[in-house]
Amino acid sequence: MGYWLVKSEPYKYSWEQLLKDGRTYWDGVRNYEARNNLQAMKSGDAVLFYHSNEGLAVVGIARVVAKAYPDPTTDDPRWVAVDIEPVETLAKPVSLSDLKKEPRLQNLALIKQGQLSVMPLTKEEFAVIVAQGRA
DNA sequence: GCCAACGTTGGC
């Protein structure tokens, strides 16, 4: 079972929109490292949903429901998309500043490499963030 | 709106 964190700008696609839709495809990735991470996702993997630009917080937990397939929004075969569905809305969004304060999260790509939009998490990192979000 | 960080592109 894999653990991931994906970023979305709320005005493009927000957590609330995902709740309303019930399921969405995660596309538009145009960065090789993020693409490689997408391709490594498997159905059933857990995905934290982070709002960038506005909010700056992890707001919910989603699940991969379809592993990587060619991105339907482009003819370029290099890019892929996955399908995700919402699992749980965090009672208390975990903000970026909270993440930065947590010693166990200092290796997060979110903190070290701000512009990566899809990144892997360890099981512990996932658990730490979710525990904060439920507190 | 600004600026720093990073990835990608293209000339040599």
Added chain:
DNA sequence: GCCAACGTTGGC
């Protein structure tokens, strides 16, 4: 294959 220039992203 190197490296400078450029574009994009995202925090502040």
